[in-house]
Amino acid sequence: MGNEASCTIQFGKQRSEGKALLETSEVLFRGDFRLRIPFSAVKSAKVVDGELRLQTAEGLAVFHLGAAAEKWCDKILHPKSRMEKLGVKPGARVSLFGEFEPEFLHEVMKLTETVNRGKIAVNSEWIFLAADSKQELGTLPKISKAMKGAAAVWVVYPKGQKHITENDVLAAGRKAGLKDVKVVGFCATHTALKFVIPLSNR
Numbered sequence: 001m002g003n004e005a006s007c008t009i010q011f012g013k014q015r016s017e018g019k020a021l022l023e024t025s026e027v028l029f030r031g032d033f034r035l036r037i038p039f040s041a042v043k044s045a046k047v048v049d050g051e052l053r054l055q056t057a058e059g060l061a062v063f064h065l066g067a068a069a070e071k072w073c074d075k076i077l078h079p080k081s082r083m084e085k086l087g088v089k090p091g092a093r094v095s096l097f098g099e100f101e102p103e104f105l106h107e108v109m110k111l112t113e114t115v116n117r118g119k120i121a122v123n124s125e126w127i128f129l130a131a132d133s134k135q136e137l138g139t140l141p142k143i144s145k146a147m148k149g150a151a152a153v154w155v156v157y158p159k160g161q162k163h164i165t166e167n168d169v170l171a172a173g174r175k176a177g178l179k180d181v182k183v184v185g186f187c188a189t190h191t192a193l194k195f196v197i198p199l200s201n202r
Helices: 066-077 082-086 102-111 134-146 166-175
Strands: 003-011 014-022 026-030 034-038 044-048 051-056 059-064 094-097 115-117 126-130 152-158 179-185 190-196
Touching: 003 066, 014 066, 026 059, 044 066, 051 066, 059 066, 082 102, 082 179, 094 102, 126 134, 134 152, 134 166, 152 166, 166 179, 166 190
Parallel strands: 094 115, 094 126, 126 152
Antiparallel strands: 003 014, 003 059, 014 026, 026 034, 044 051, 051 059, 152 190, 179 190
């Protein structure tokens, strides 16, 4: 989940109170009007007296965030890499199930040589399941049984689809005896939900 704040925003001649959400790669605002500012569209970002000022090609967006403004600005100017967001560190033991984009595979291979495809390696720390349909979530019980200790599984699924939703993923993970602890934007089209073994079962 991103950081959320109730605030006032000025954008051009528009002004509104509402909710701002700092996601992993964009800032969203919902109030009397809606605003979506991808980090890539921000030409400059600075903080002045508790105001987060984002300059874009469409104009200047001013978020009245108070003390949170500095933190938001830092996250916009220095976004984490996908692997940092997912928590995967160099040398980690990784297992992959399903089909992943070549770019993600390249990122994993850059971090570690210990990568297993289609089966869980002994003492795997990170397991990734690509699920483009509810049927592919059927692998979760098998994955859950093979997990040990603080191991985690990220379920990567498409955004905004009716044939597989966040609720479907949550239900499948919980049915497999796992606890959901985090969600991040995996890429422009997919979301990743993190599950772990409940502390009481480790």
